[in-house]
Amino acid sequence: MNTLLSLQGVHGGTGVTTVLAALGQALHAQGQRVLLVECSPDQMLGLHLGLPAKEAGGWARAQLDGGDWRAAAFACAPGLAVLPYGxxxxxxALQVEQWLQAAPATWADRMPLLAPQFDWVMFDLPQRLPAHVAAINQHAACTLPLRLACVDPANHVALQRHSADARRVLANRYDPAVPVQRDLMQLWLHSHAARLLPQPLHEDARVPAALASKQPLGRYAADSLAAADIDGLALWCLAESARRQAEGAHG
Structure with missing residues (x-):
């Protein structure tokens, strides 16, 4: 049984694509078979995994052109693949959004085809295409739907405005040496304790350098603080997936 994980920022620019690529690599390093699926028209996920910037193919492009979405996937390593948006x-992009509104079970119907090949199917979700998000989180019954928030005042306001969102929250770009970030983290630990993941991701200059080298963080800078954080997050994901599957088996 594979695990579906989705990641969406509380607003734009939180680093969703970078974190998802690094987490996929970390799970793969733990022996997991991983497919990373891009649901954002920004077409950036493949860059973290070595695809050339000029690559135009992807599942949404295939849908628009009447092609096979499965043929748009790229194998990055044995057991690690990426499916770009195109x-x-x-x-x-609006056409694809309208198509998913009309056929919201699209990704749910695709999961049985992917289940024998991958242990994890991980989705990079966009900000302003709600049918793209609902197709994964609601209709495909995503196992681990997560939100990403940078530890800063703007993200704090976004969390307050969407307090009814039950998804777990992952803190990103945390620098405890910055007083306002340290204060916000303490506030989040108090007010969002039930939703906040136990492993924040620290600010690390080697994260953008990894993108410049077109490699996921754990491959480019395995000894970095952020890579250690991602490794801890991967272990949490494995444990949480096992816990939920055990609950489902006994439910």
């Missing part, structure tokens, strides 16, 4: 313009 290069589209704004009007075409």
């Amino acid at each position: 290069r589209v313009d704004d009007a075409e």
Whole structure:
């Protein structure tokens, strides 16, 4: 039985794509078979895994062109693959959004095809395409739907405004040497304790350098603080997935 994980920022620019690529690599290093699926028209996920910037193919591009979405996947290593979104313009992204509104079970129907090949299917979710998000989190019954928040005042306000969102929250770019971040983290530990993941991701200059080298963080800088954080997050994900599957088996 595979585990579905989704990651979406509380608003734009929180580092969703970078974190998802690094987490996929970390789970793969733990012996897991991982597929990373891009659901954002930004077409950036493949860059973290060595795809050329000019690559235009992807599952959404295939849908628009009448092609096979499975043929758009790229094998990055044995047991690690990425399925890009594909290069589209704004009007075409809206077409895909409308298609998912009309066929919200699309990804749920695809999961049986992916289950024998992958232990984890991980989705990079966009900010402003709600049918893309609902197709994964609601209709495909995502196992671990997560939100990503940077430890800063703007993200704090976003969390307050969406306090009814039950998804677990992962803190990113945390620097305890910055007083406002340290204060916010203490406030989050108090007010969002039930939802906050136990492993925050610390600020680390080697994270953007990994993207510049077109490698996931754990491959580019395995000895970095952020890579150690990601490794801890991967272990939490494995434990949480096992716990939920055990609950389902006894439920």
